[in-house]
Amino acid sequence: MIRSLFVIFFVLIAFCSFQQTSFYSQQLRFSRFQSVHNEVSSLLNTSLKEFGIESTEVHILLAAFKEEGKIECYVKNRTDKSYKLFRTYEICSKSGTQGPKNKQGDKQVPEGFY
DSSP states (O other): HHHHHHHHHHHHHHHHHHHHOOOHHHHHHHHHHHHHHHHHHHHHHHHHHHHOOOOOTTEEEEEETTTTTTEEEEEEETTTOOOEEEEEEEEEOOOOOOOOOOHHHHHHHOOOOO
């Protein structure tokens, strides 16, 4: 009996591991996502080209500033040495107080460069 349960368990695990697909590929199945994706991709590619950045070569650096309530997005080509400021976004909402994030679940927003 136990042996049968182990066999069933491992067969289920093997089956599930072959069924994994990326979140992105799952979303592409929906027509609404496809239309928004195409529109946003086109706008983003145009904006990146204005900066001399190829979308296939882009590296992104996000800098979050809690006190200022801003996130800055920097971009560069893979071969470039330095980043260029691409966009600055206002943070619409945040939790926690000023200071570092100390542990998971402390409701602090991480601060820094990503």
